[in-house]
């Protein structure tokens with residue numbers, strides 16, 4: 001049982017104990033600074049850029065806008081859950097193959113967003129892809145290669161391997 005200064009968080013299938021989280025602490029801060037999950041990036045801390053995107057009970061959210069305390073009984077999935085260490089998911093591989101990564105700062109948020117999108121729409125149009133990633137800001141790529149990566153991932157995805 002956690003004491004009154006501890007919170008339990010379910011992150012990527014593991015139950016983790018957080019000590020002394022402060023009242024206004026964001027989930028992004030907790031993930032990065034307390035749990036060492038540095039995949040979720042911190043760019044704006046205002047819900048504007050999408051670089052901190054995670055799944056919270058199957059819903060795409062900006063971790064910078066979620067209070068850690070409110071996530072205590074929820075299922076949290078971060079970019080680290082996308083593929084086992086040392087391997088790449090379908091969409092990660094497509095990003096590599098198309099050169100959709102430049103500085104990479106936006107990439108984790110985009111990958112979480114795109115996985116959520118492709119799980120619902122397996123055969124998207126370019127317009128639907130652009131709309132899906134419109135909340136994720138990228139300063140480097142011009143988005144063309146990202147759209148191409150999503151297109152390729154949607155075609156190469158093998159249902160039997162479970163997810164993008």
Ligand code: FES
Pocket residue numbers: 041042043044045046047048049050051052053062063064065
């Ligand atoms: S850091 Fe959360 S949306 Fe930009």
Ligand code: FES
Pocket residue numbers: 100101102103104105106107137138139140141
């Ligand atoms: S690759 Fe640099 S911000 Fe997107």
